[in-house]
Amino acid sequence: MFKLRMPYWACVAGIAMSSCEQRADAVPIHFGYGRAATANEIAGKAIAIPPSGIGLPPGNGTVQQGAVVYASKCAACHGVTGVEGPFNILVAPDTANAIPFDRAPKRVKSIGNYWPYATTVFDYVRRAMPYNAPGSLSDEEVYSVTAWLLYANKLIDTTTIINAKTLPAIVMPARKYYVTDNRKGGNGPYE
Amino acid sequence: MSQKMTRRRLLLGGAATAAVAIVKTSFGKMVQTGIPEAALDPTKHVGPLPSALGTRSPFEHPQRKATLTSSQTPLQDLYGIITPSDLHFERHHAGVPAIDPNTYELLIHGMVDRPTIFSLSDLKRFPSVSRICFVECSGNFRKPDKESITPQDICGLTSQSEWTGVMLSTLFREVGVKPKATWFLAEGSDAAVMTRSIPVSKGWEEAMIVYAQNGEAIRPQQGYPARLLLPGWEGNTSIKWLRRIELSDGPFMTREETSKYTEPVKDGKIRQFSFTMDARSIITYPAYPVQVQKGWVEIRGLAWSGRGKIARVEISTNAGKTWNIAQLQEPVLDKAHTYFRYLWQWNGDTTEIMSRAIDETGYIQPSLEQLIKARGIGTGYHLNPVTAWLVKRDGQVVYKPEQWK
Known part of the structure; x- marks a missing residue:
């Protein structure tokens, strides 16, 4: 499906395949795109309140x-x-x-x-x-x-x-x- | 650059200006168009030269029909299975937000190993996938009660596009979704901050985060710059303007999955999480306000199912007494509008024509009577009845209203 070279770490970890040669169906688990979300960033956006009430604010x-x-x-x-x-x-x-x-x-x-x-x-x-x-x-x-x-x-x-x-x-x-x-x-x- | 560019711009600008005309459409609106409405003899006048953006013929006026909360696709004006992007139906809960793609972010957090924020360019770097499927609102039947009703009025809250984006499963792997996560919340950044809870299994199977529609960036009305896409499921679950996904071990019971988008069913029950769109079809030609002539009439329309491919479409030209198989136009795709045709010789007698879809699970599109019998007269969403067009003796085609009982 995708033509991607298996990354080095995946070979070391032995994930998905035994060889590091290019294979048509090899897709890495991690691409490393995006950035880590901080706790503050999450807290500012995570406003949904489930029936348990977890996340309800003080007051x-x-x-x-x-x-x-x-x-x-x-x-x-x-x-x-x-x-x-x-x-x-x-x-x-x-x-x-x-x-x-x-x-x-x-x-x-x-x-x-x-x-x-x-x-x-x-x-x-x-x-x-x-x-x-x-x-x-x-x-x-x-x-x-x-x-x-x-x-x-x-x-x-x-x-x-x-x-x-x-x-x-x-x-x-x-x-x-x-x-x-x-x-x-x-x-x-x-x- | 300047000299060459300026000259080129001047030329283009000059040509464009010369060709622009203000014309009055049949809807009474003044529109700017590159092509004159009526050329006297097109072989005697040089037409407009190439331009930066194409236009429809000034003779064509497909229009959505808009209310305060939705607009319906003019199904009767379309020929294939792809809905032109500017005619895709709309359903918003607090208008269309304006989102800058350069500051857009998608946060995925909750029961994941690595809470992550993706920019739009991050999303576009992932392996991409394209898929043609319909999006249909679960409120796509408005209990029409008069003859002067078009296909657009009956079920114009369904449209189809080729969507391009990243599989949600790719992102799930990227952030490391924990095994105990069974649901995820999808949240939009519109003024309703629209939210739905979705089973994680759908996310792994075929959900996408899409940023393109019919070959270009998604239109603002369809979720620019990125939306969730859940093929075959009621449209509101494909959260537009997606800003956040929170993995969880249960549904959040948001307003849109409790007090809305739920339907009363038998024994006083209220049915919730009715995600899948049942199979359905609509004859888009001939339909009100068309008048047909005696002789050969090609009956045309769309059929689709949220459970898979359309297996067949049956047509009745005698008010449901007998049914015949319609031809299906390829491609017949999974969870996609499928175009059908049936050649009929009308003998001039009053009759009713109708279509019914059968999907690959063996489900047969029901009558309104069957739906009400199964769910009660107080039911609401997910109504997909067979509908009939009455062909009168003079060839006038009108909708045949049905009693809601």
Whole structure:
């Protein structure tokens, strides 16, 4: 496939072949391109928060502070109480256990009834919101607006503090409905 | 250089200026073109001389159809399997970012031996590979509900290119992906910092980091300067403007793989990580708004599957009562748009024409009724139904809307 001469170290290491002569299918494992990433460079970019909460920053958020942030930074697009729009409706009009989505095509999907992990709220708001100024909220503001959204969806009460410890512990009611794709192709029944 | 260059520039510039004309397209837009819209007698006038950049004929106006979040490829205006790059469909989550290729970096870290940052020129130094495959959005069916619907409206969120780049497996080896890594996060540098979690197995098998499309640098709308390419998988997983890959032992459960790009299925379940695009086809000719004449009509279209090659395409010209095999145009490629043709003699009666794709796994493109029966009426993404064109007595071809039930 590639015409590359086997590098000296690979010969010494005895990788892939016994001879150092040119061979059409010889591809080195390492080309040595690129540069080592420093811990600081990684920390500055590794913003994704998995369900475990690993990587969540220090700080705390409150429902009260979140209400202030939401009103000034979010309500214009998502509505005063999160249900008015015009863009994505963030507050579910029903609980996760209402009539199932597969039987209710018009049912509104939102945080309270269609989001399986609370950590996703923090992750998404921090990386992509507000739409007109993504990445502009402080971590405390993101925690707070996350708290307000969870409260508005009746998932926490007004006194719950949202932080690196409490956020991953919240069990979202829609989570139990999520299944991994099982389509396989072939001429079996449609999935 | 100056004297020769200046003279050459002058000549070119002079010629170009003389040939440039402002013409009004049928869409009402004023466009600058190198070729006059209507030459009186082309044998009596010297045309424009060679120029730095080609143009379409001013008589041709293929256009994407754009909304706030996507634009659809005009499938009915295309003839082969390659989508012209400027007509490739778009789906962005926060617009098209402007990225300087000289400062572009791709970071690969997490469960790897050597966290590494690659520049664009680093990526281009690796052994390169080219591959033709489709990219299709999993939301590529919009429940059309009227007759005046074109192929572009039905499923214009699929396009095909020849992509060139480096195999992700080459980079995985370069950074030393650890055996316990089972997923990786791919992250874009658009304003949505778009992210998806991908099984590492797909990365080893056939994923690419591509920087070229149809022989030139990738267009900004398709991820300039570099994107992930996952052949056969729903388009949003092929993260554009790729800036970071993080190897992990589980999915990150990003917004785009939990609250979006998931679909309700039977028994209240919500299906997640529905990566593969099922087999599908569309007749692109004749289709609305074409009017056909009695006699021979060559039915043409595209078929594709995210699971492999198209095995065959069947055509019905009697509303699905009987099916006949269409001719497949070579090349028939893995996970690629495949062009089909079927010669039909229309006798002038009202009828319905339709196509269905069968891929090499034996999967047969389903009807909408079969899809809804399998998944429920509240399902969403990954809808690939057989669609029908109604041929009326006067030859007018229209879409045949189906009840969503």
